[in-house]
Amino acid sequence: xxxxxxxxAPLITEKSMGGTVVQQYTxxxxxxxxxxxxKSAVAEIFGVTVLKINTVAVGGKKKNFARRGKRSSGLxxxxxxxxxxxxxxxxxxxxxxxxxxx
Numbered sequence: 877x878x879x880x881x882x883x884x885a886p887l888i889t890e891k892s893m894g895g896t897v898v899q900q901y902t903x904x905x906x907x908x909x910x911x912x913x914x915k916s917a918v919a920e921i922f923g924v925t926v927l928k929i930n931t932v933a934v935g936g937k938k939k940n941f942a943r944r945g946k947r948s949s950g951l952x953x954x955x956x957x958x959x960x961x962x963x964x965x966x967x968x969x970x971x972x973x974x975x976x977x978x
């Protein structure tokens with residue numbers, strides 16, 4: 877699996893922004909990616925030293941829809957996130973802009 881296939885997107889939330897103070901960055905990752913693959917992908921893409929990886933399997937939510945008077949329900953896809961801790965003094969900037977420190 878290529879590095880760009882492992883890391884899908886960064887998660888920009890209030891909680892993930894608070895983690896940047898202690899060098900923790902949160903990413904949405906491929907559901908079958910291992911911690912070793914995630915570590916090497918982050919190191920390759922962003923050029924940082926990864927110290928620790930925590931992963932969480934997030935279950936999809938059940939949603940109800942109403943369309944043209946008809947009610948139906950569906951299920952969002954399951955996904956996986958990784959909380960990556962990098963070495964002190966290093967930063968991750970995305971596209972020349974450091975979204976994690978705003």
